[in-house]
Amino acid sequence: MMLQGSLTHEEYCAQLLIETEKFRETVRHGDLSATVPTCPDWTLADLARHVGGAHRWAGTIVATRATESVDFADVPGVPGPSGEDAAALDAWLAEGVDRTVAALREAGPDTEVWTWSPVRRAGFWARRMTHETLVHRADAALTAGSAFDVPPEAAADCLEEWLQLVGLPQFAAHKPEVADVLGPGRTLHLHATDARPELAAEWLIDLTGDTVTHRRAHEKAAVALRGPLTDLLLVVLRRQPADAGNVEVLGDHTLLDRWLEVTDFG
Numbered sequence: 001m002m003l004q005g006s007l008t009h010e011e012y013c014a015q016l017l018i019e020t021e022k023f024r025e026t027v028r029h030g031d032l033s034a035t036v037p038t039c040p041d042w043t044l045a046d047l048a049r050h051v052g053g054a055h056r057w058a059g060t061i062v063a064t065r066a067t068e069s070v071d072f073a074d075v076p077g078v079p080g081p082s083g084e085d086a087a088a089l090d091a092w093l094a095e096g097v098d099r100t101v102a103a104l105r106e107a108g109p110d111t112e113v114w115t116w117s118p119v120r121r122a123g124f125w126a127r128r129m130t131h132e133t134l135v136h137r138a139d140a141a142l143t144a145g146s147a148f149d150v151p152p153e154a155a156a157d158c159l160e161e162w163l164q165l166v167g168l169p170q171f172a173a174h175k176p177e178v179a180d181v182l183g184p185g186r187t188l189h190l191h192a193t194d195a196r197p198e199l200a201a202e203w204l205i206d207l208t209g210d211t212v213t214h215r216r217a218h219e220k221a222a223v224a225l226r227g228p229l230t231d232l233l234l235v236v237l238r239r240q241p242a243d244a245g246n247v248e249v250l251g252d253h254t255l256l257d258r259w260l261e262v263t264d265f266g
Contacts, residue, residue, distance in 0.1 A: 003119045003164050005127045006157045009109035012126035013101045015154055019133040020097040023051060023140055024090050030144040032084035038139045038239055045089065047143070049080040051136050052093045058125040059100030062107050066114045100129065116170060131158040138239045148230070155229045156199045159190070159236060163203060163214045166263050172211065177262045182207045186255055189221035190236065192229035201229055205259070223251035238264050 007015065032045040039047060053072065060066070060075045072078050077096065081088035107113070109123030117124055134150060135158070141148035150158070165171055172178050186207035195201035204217045225232055227247035234240035235247050238260055242249050249256060 003117055003124065003127075003161065005123075005161065007127070007153065009104070009123050009126055012123075012130045013104050015151075016104075016126065016130045016133060017097060017101055019130060019137055019154075020051075020055070020093060023048075023133060023137040024093050026137070026140040026144050026146055027093070028086050028090050030140065030146075032086060032089070034143050036139050036143045038142055043084075044140060044143050045084045047136060047139055048089045048093060051133055052080050052089075052096045053078045054132055055093075055096040055100045055129060058129050059096070059103045061113055061115075062100070062111070062122045062125055063103035065107075065111065067112075068114050069116070070114075117165075117168065127157075127161060130154070131161055134158055135237055135239065138234060138237075142239065148234075150230050150233070152195055152199055152201070152229055155233050156192070156195065156201045159201075159203070159229075159233045160216075162237060163205065167212045167214065169211075175262060178212065181255070181258050181262050182210065182212070184208055185222055187219075187221035187223075188256065188259060189219060189224040190232055191218070191224060191226045192232055193226055194228045199229075201232075207259070221251065223249065223253065223256045225249055225256070236260070 027044065027048045030044050032043060034044050036042045036044060036047050056078050057070060057072055057075050061070050080092050104122060104126045107122040109121060109126065111122040112120055113122050114120065115124045134154060138148050188205040190203040192201035200216045202216060202218045204215050204219045204221060206213045225235060225242065225247050231240060231246040235242050242256060
């Protein structure tokens with residue numbers, strides 16, 4: 001499976017900077033000791049260190065043209081500032097993402113580097129870090145009680161990337177319980193009701209075979225989710241309950257619940 005994105009390499013780099021700036025704004029003004037409801041083992045400060053550490057790790061892989069995984073302990077500055085100093089965390093986040101984007105831009109999308117996916121190219125990290133940051137920005141917004149909005153192009157690509165990742169053998173090996181949700185007649189349809197037609201923001205998730213597959217299509221399914229694109233994304237990534245009110249669920253609720261359970265973003 002090819003992990004094909006819909007944005008250019010430069011668009012991912014630019015969006016990574018935008019997502020990080022919005023994340024930093026929440027961190028600057030939030031209660032750093034507050035528990036993240038969608039990641040209850042973390043405070044907002046912990047979440048910030050996770051995001052900043054991921055940026056520096058991916059940036060080091062790209063900058064050094066690593067051919068195998070890099071140990072987090074070997075990446076300078078990954079632990080981040082301790083405690084709950086908002087200014088220190090903000091400066092550390094800014095420095096880390098700037099270094100990572102500089103490395104990504106210098107490498108370009110096709111430079112060969114290690115990734116945990118079949119796509120061993122720097123472009124993988126530009127896309128992955130953009131959406132990693134986007135999703136954790138949602139976590140930060142939920143923690144702070146602030147608004148969360150995403151450009152439709154980024155939201156659609158984030159959802160598409162997640163479905164691509166779920167279909168990888170590596171994902172099935174990491175989460176063998178995914179096999180439990182496969183079976184005859186098991187299909188899910190995601191339909192963004194507010195997206196422009198050119199975004200093709202409809203997906204059919206097919207669980208009827210030996211592996212998870214998906215396609216962009218308008219097709220009848222065992223269960224369908226209809227709602228605004230951002231809300232669909234948040235439901236699929238378990239950042240918002242399916243019954244929160246903004247998304248309509250039609251059909252087999254049990255199948256949907258089980259799918260969400262075994263494909264949690266983590």
